[in-house]
Amino acid sequence: MPTTKTIQLFKFEELSENAQAKVLDNERYINVDGDFWYDYDGKTGFSSDEIKKYHLKGKEADDLLTYKKLYFDLDRGQYIQFIGCEFNHEETARKYLGIPKKLWDNINWHFTNRDFGGSSHENTKIVFECLYDDRDFNEKEQKIIDQAVERFDNKVFEAWKGLRDSYEYATSDEEVKNTIEANDYTFREDGTMENI
Numbered sequence: 001m002p003t004t005k006t007i008q009l010f011k012f013e014e015l016s017e018n019a020q021a022k023v024l025d026n027e028r029y030i031n032v033d034g035d036f037w038y039d040y041d042g043k044t045g046f047s048s049d050e051i052k053k054y055h056l057k058g059k060e061a062d063d064l065l066t067y068k069k070l071y072f073d074l075d076r077g078q079y080i081q082f083i084g085c086e087f088n089h090e091e092t093a094r095k096y097l098g099i100p101k102k103l104w105d106n107i108n109w110h111f112t113n114r115d116f117g118g119s120s121h122e123n124t125k126i127v128f129e130c131l132y133d134d135r136d137f138n139e140k141e142q143k144i145i146d147q148a149v150e151r152f153d154n155k156v157f158e159a160w161k162g163l164r165d166s167y168e169y170a171t172s173d174e175e176v177k178n179t180i181e182a183n184d185y186t187f188r189e190d191g192t193m194e195n196i
């Protein structure tokens with residue numbers, strides 16, 4: 001005759017402090033297991049101060065960029081790359097980058113993502129080129145372009161910081177605990193999660 005073993009299960013809040021700490025460590029990445037945690041709009045969005053400063057309205061105030069894919073590293077590499085990106089609204093981009101209309105109409109731009117032999121990456125960059133092959137930017141134009149490149153770099157870096165902050169929040173004790181409690185997980189006395 002088979003024997004039956006009874007196992008007592010506990011809610012998270014019923015566990016000892018040591019067992020709770022073990023659960024939090026074991027389930028640290030429960031909220032970032034998959035890509036849903038960063039699949040959201042607003043990565044290159046504008047702050048309320050920027051919206052006011054650049055007089056953005058309606059769709060102008062949406063993200064600076066739209067893109068097809070996103071690659072990033074929040075660890076040692078610390079990069080974010082927007083693949084297949086373009087400006088969401090060209091006039092907004094011009095205003096935000098601080099490029100006068102006359103100059104804007106005489107430049108080409110493209111976005112780059114550098115990969116150094118598969119081991120190191122770089123944030124998405126913007127490159128401006130003079131529309132006409134027979135001339136370069138004059139000193140004043142070059143200064144405007146340099147400032148625009150720096151402003152774009154800062155916006156991309158803000159997007160990386162936003163991802164990092166989301167990741168840190170999702171893996172915090174508080175948020176891991178919230179997920180455990182919301183899903184009504186149960187544990188053995190030593191903090192081992194019970195799969196039933």
